[in-house]
Amino acid sequence: MSDLNVVSISEAKLPAEPFVARHLIDGDWRQSADGSTFDRVSPSHGSVVTKAAKGGARDVDAAVSAARLAFDKGRWSRTSGKERATLLLKIADLIDRERERIAYWETLESGKPISQAMAEIEGASDIWRFAASLARTMHGESYNSLGSDMLGLVLKEPVGVVSIITPWNFPFLIVSQKLPFALAAGCTAVIKPSEMTPATTVILGELCIEAGIPAGVVNIVLGYGDPVGTAMTADKRVDMVTFTGSTGVGKAIVKAAAGTLKKVSLELGGKNPQVIFPDADLESAVDAVVFGVYFNAGECCNSGSRIIVHEDIAEAFLKATVDLSRKVPFGDPLDPSTKVGAIITPDHQSKIDKYVRDAADAGATVHLGGEALTVPGLAGQFYQPTIVADVKSDMPIAREEVFGPVLSVLTFKTLDEAIELVNDADYGLSAGVWSENVHTCLEFARRAHAGTVWTNTWMDGFAELPFGGVKESGQGRELGKYGLDEFLEAKTVTMRIGKTRAPWVA
Template identity: 70%
Template sequence: MSQLTLVHGKKSKTNHETFRGRHLIDGRWQDSADGAIFERGSPSHKTLVSLSARGGEADANAAIAAARKAFDTSGWPQTSGKQRSELLLRVADLIAANVERIALLETLESGKPISQAKAEIEGSVDLWRYAAALARTVHGDSHNSLGSDMLGVVLKEPIGVAAIITPWNFPFLIVSQKLPFALAAGCTAVIKPSELTPSTTVILGELLMEAGLPAGVANIVLGFGDPVGSLMSTHEDVDLVTFTGSTAVGKHIVAAASGTLKKVSLELGGKNPQAIFADADLDQAADAIVFGVYFNAGECCNSGSRIIVHEDVAGALVEKIVALSKKVSFGDPLHPDTQVGAIISEAHRGKIDSYVQSAKRAGAKIHLGGEALAIDGLPGCFYGPTIVSNIDSSMPIARDEVFGPVLAVLTFKTLDEAISLANSASYGLSAGVWSENVHTCLEFARRVQAGTVWTNTWMDGFAELPFGGVKQSGQGRELGHYGLEEFLEVKSVLMRIGQTRQPWVK
C-alpha cells in the first residue's frame, strides 16, 4: 500500500465536544419517554461523537400525532405558496451560516472528508432555495370544454403527513432532497435519520425552529429502524413514506406500508454501469471513473462501481485508472487534502472485503488494493482503492451493490453487448456512456434501463432535474418539479353552472 497517496492522521486535531441529540416533537426538544440513549463514535478516530435519545414507540407515536394535528388543525397546508417559500428561504440562509458546524459533525459521524462534507451542506442550501421557488408554482388545471354548463377544476393538495427516513451516507443532503419539497407542498413531516449519523438532522431541526416553522410541522425522532422506522411505515396517520437506503429495507417498507395502502417513494441501491467505447477520450473517462468509484469511499448509491469497456481499449484504460487511483489521497477525514475517508463501520468494511475475496477465489484479477488500509496515527476503519477485472456478470461483485471503493471491470465487443451487460443487474439507478459519437451516446441512453444517464461525464447533478431509479433501484422521484409532485394529491372538482341539471326522477 506504500504506492498510494496517504494523508496521515497526526496532521489534524479531533478536539470536539460530544453532541447531545434529542427528539423534536411538537416544537419541543425531548428525551426519550423511557430515558434510553445511544452513542455514535467516529469511524476514523474512534472517539465519541454524539449521545442521542433512543426513540421508542411512545416517542414515534407522539411525533406522528403532532404531525397529524399540525396538518389537520394548524393551518399550515392552507398557507400561501409565498409564505412557505419565505420560510424555506430563511432556513436556507441559516444552513448557509452554519456550514462549518454541520460539516464537522457529519465528518465525525460518517468518516467522509471534511471538504466533501462542506460541499454537501452547501449543495443542500441550493436545494432549500430551489424548493422555495417551487412552493410558489403549485397549481392545478381548469377544463372549460366540458359543455356550456360545466366547469372542471383539478386541485393539487398536500398529501398529508410524510414519514421521512434517511440514510447514513449523505445524511444532510438527502433530508434536504425530501423535507423542503414536503414543506413546499404544504405537508407536515416526521423524520428519522440513521442511527449512525443522527446529529446533523438535529441541527436542521434547530434551524427550522429558528426560522419560525410552526410547532408540529416537522418532527424528528432519533433511533433505530425497529421500532421507529417500522412504526412510521405502518401507522395509519402517516400518508406517505419516503425512504432512501438499501433495496432490502425498501422492500420491507413496501410490505409494511401495504396494510394502510399509503404512498411509498423509494430511492434504493444501484450497480451503476459506465460503458466506455473505443473512440472515447480515455483520459477524461479514467478521471471520472476514479472520482465515481472513490467519492464518499464508494458509499454512494450513484457510485460508478461497474465499468463496461470495449476490449480494444480495456488494457489501456485500466492502466490509466490504476495510475490515477494511486494518486487519490486516502486518510484522515479532517485533513483538508483528504479525498477518501473512513468506511462507516467495521462490519461494513468486512462486507466490502468479502466481495473482493470472493471474486479473487473465482479467478478475478486484483490490479490494486483488495485489503484494509492502515493510516498512520489513526485507529479507524479504512479500505484501500481496489480495481478488479477478469470477471463476468454472474459474479456477485459484478451484480451486487458493494458500497465501497471497489471497481469491477467488464469488457464488451459490440454496442448490443454493452447494453445487455449494463441492463443485466437488477438495479437501474444511473448509467454512463463515453464516446465521441453522439449517435452511440443517444442510442445507449435510450436503451439502458436507468433513471439517470450521463454522457461523457459522471455524477453531475442539478436541483432542477429529477432523480430516482427503475427496477430494484426504487420508485418515485426526488428533485425537480417531479420531487414536489410526490407530496401532492390530485382532486377533481366538477362545477355545474346555473340550474341546468336534468332531474333523474320524473
C-alpha cells in the first residue's frame, strides 16, 4: 500500500447534526405513518449522517393517491409545454444555486469524491434544461394523405403516474435522467431513492416545491425496496415504472409489474469491455482505462472493468496501466484532490474482495491491489486499485459485475476474436474500441452488442444522446428525445371530413 497515492483525512468538517429526511406526499413533508425511521452511516467516515423516515405500504398508498389525483385532475398533464419548460428551468437554476449543498450530502452518503459530486450536479442541471427544451418542442403527427375526406392525427400524451426507483451510486444524477423527462411529458411521479442515499432526492423535492410544482405532481417515499419499491411497482394506479439498479432487481420488477401490464423501463448492470488494438494511441487509452475502472470506485454500471488488449501490446499496456493506477488519489472523499472514495457498504467491500480472491485461486494474476485500503484518520471502508491479468473468459471476474475498482485484463489476436469476447456476455450496456483505423472502429461499433459504443474515448455523455442497454442490461432509453418518448403514449385520431361515409346498411 505504501506505493499508492492515499489521501488522508481532509480539513472539511462533518455535519454537526445528521440530515433529517422525510417523505414528500401531496406537497407536504411527512413522517412515516407508523413513525418508523432509519439511519445512514457514512461509508467513508463511519458516522451517522442521515436520519430518514422509513416508509411502508400506507405511505406508498398516500403518495400514489396524490399522484393519481394530480394527474387525473390535470394539474400538470394539461399544462402547456411553455409552462412545463418554465418550471423545469427554474428547478435547473435552483440546482445550480444549491450545488455545493447537494454535492456535500451526496459525498457523505455515497462516499464519492466531492469534486466528482460537484461535476455530477452541474451535469444534472444541464439535463433539466435539455428536458425543458423538449417540453417546448414535443409534438405529434398529421397524415393528410389518407384521401380527400380523411385526416389522421397521432397525439403524444403522457403515460400517467410513474414510479421512479433510483440507485445509490449516482442518486442525484440518475433521478435527473428520469424525473425532468417525465415532467416534460406531463406525467406525475412517485420517487423512491435508495435507502443508502436519500438526502439529495429530498433536497430536489425541496427545490421542486420552491419552483412552484403543483401538489401531488412530485412525491417522494423513503425506505427499502421491500415494502416501498414493491408497492410502487405492483399498484394498479401506477402506469409505468422506471428503475435503475441491479439486473436481479430489474427482473423482479418486471415480474411484479406483470400483474397490471404496466410499462417498464430498466437501466441495469453491465460488464463493459474496452478493446485496445496495437495501432491505438496507447497513452490516451491507458488514461481512459484507468479512469473507466476507478471512476466512482468502480461502482458504476458503465465501469470499464473488462479490458481486451491485443497480445502484441498486452505486456506494455499492462505495465503502463499499473504504473498510472499507483498515481490515482484514493482516500477521503471530502478532499477536493481525491479521485476515488469509499465503498458503499462493508458487505459490498467483501463481495468485491471475493471476486479478486476467487480469480487468483483460479489461476489469474493480481498485478496491483487486491485487498482493503487503510486511509489514516477514517473509519470507513476503502478498496485498493486492483488489476487482475491472465483472466479467462469463463471466470466470474470476467463475466459478472464486480462493481468495484477492479480491472480484469484479457487478450486477443484478431478483430473477430475480440468481437466474440465482447459479445460473450449476458450484459450489453456499453463497449469501447481504441484504434487509429476508422474502419476498425466502425466495424467494431456495428458488431458490438451494446447500447453505447465509444471509440477512442470512454464514458463521455451528453443530454442529447440516448443511454440504455441491450440483453440483461435493460430495456428502454434515457436522455435525448428517446428519454422523453419513454413517458409518452401514442394516440391515433382518425377524422372524416364532412358526411362522406357510405352507409354500411343500405
